[in-house]
Amino acid sequence: MLKLYKNLMKHAERPLDNLLEKRLDRGKELPERIQERKGIASIQRPDGKLYWVHAASNGEAQSALILINALLEKDDELNILITTGTVTSAKLMQKNLPKRAIHQFYPLDVPKWCKEFIEHWKPDLALWMESELWPNMLQEIKSSNIPAALINARLSPKSYNRWKLIKSSFSKMLACFHLILCQNDQEATYYSKLGGQNVHVTDNLKYSARPLPHNSNDLTALNTAIFNRPVWLYASTHRGEEELAANIHKQLKAKHADLLTIIVPRHPERGDFIYKELKTSYPDFEIIMRSNERALPQFDTDIYLADTLGELGLFYRSCPIACIGRSFSDDGGGGHNPIEAAKLHCAIMAGPHVQNLQEIYDEIYANKAAINLNSEADFVAQLDRLLSDKQKLEDLQARSFKYANQKANVLERVMEKLEPILPEK
Known part of the structure; x- marks a missing residue:
């Protein structure tokens, strides 16, 4: 052969x-x-x-x-x-x-x-x-x-x-x-x-990774722009997941009026395509692209499209809640690494399709250090609970951080x- x-x-x-x-x-x-x-x-x-x-x-x-x-x-x-x-x-x-x-x-x-x-x-x-x-x-x-x-x-x-x-x-x-x-x-x-x-x-080896890097000036600027708005992150998204994030934002906005959704696509070069797709489906949404002269979210921004490379550490530090991408994607999924988010104190969620990192996800779920989402409706309900219940959010962040550092x-x-x-x- x-x-x-x-x-x-x-x-x-x-x-x-x-x-x-x-x-x-x-x-x-x-x-x-x-x-x-x-x-x-x-x-x-x-x-x-x-x-x-x-x-x-x-x-x-x-x-x-x-x-x-x-x-x-x-x-x-x-x-x-x-x-x-x-x-x-x-x-x-x-x-x-x-x-x-x-x-x-x-x-x-x-x-x-x-x-x-x-x-x-x-x-x-x-x-x-x-x-x-x-x-x-x-x-x-x-x-x-x-x-x-x-x-x-x-x-x-x-x-x-x-x-x-x-x-x-x-x-x-x-x-x-x-x-x-x-x-x-x-x-x-x-x-x-x-x-x-x-x-x-x-x-x-992912367990031994250092926390993802960030620029401290950029972090200060981003946190200032977000101020005290409720915010969540969809990290390393693939096709289909940006539309999902926007739809979830739409459903939760009635209850969380100031909600900010941050999307970090796995492949930043898709930024223009994602922007056009979301503006077509959600013409009333205010969407800002970070690649546009490193623009920051404004007070009325619905979706902040962080289509830049190597800045995931910045967004994990700014967002208390992170859903890990390629777990709901149109390509059948496979999952991405949740340990990076856990090392930066994020409360973690992921969809059902994480087969490429199944052992890590099995362990993190067994340790109650992340939420296993099985559908879009479940996604909306679980995200709503984290946005509404500070104690639940902090408990999940603590378990996530503990899990990420035990190996x-x-x-x-x-x-x-x-x-x-x-x-x-």
């Missing part, structure tokens, strides 16, 4: 070139960096030791930042390359990467492009995050004798059952990793049954397991 895949990808350069051109037209690639997707670096390799961390998109990249900071603090002669596959994650990395860390786009899995990437960067160690595995690049890593680890590894029951059908191929990919660190016992069992070696459970030592366990495969100084 892997030989067939490799042969297909050897002849895929031209169609993949066409695909990249189409993605460029849709704003899903950066023109000045498109060559990175073919393994051609846009910057020189720094001298000395270099670790390579790969994270598919935003969520994995946030976890990767935790690890990157720890590795750089441990070794002051180290440089780190991080690769991701989306424009949004690239912008996020450019904004948040520490010194001695650089970003490139991950190349598509054409053998020639993978080889060019490895030959340029010559990483001393490869650390891949979570679950994205590319056969040709993994083979190039193994052929180049680069020690590798799969960090924060996850594997859903559905994926496990699919990979079982081609176990020998998946086993060969896993053989490229000297170490596999899983988020839970079930996933560790899956990886072991599929041929993974040196498999351990270290829990989810802060995950990073220490990860670093301990990594120690034997780290190259010598």
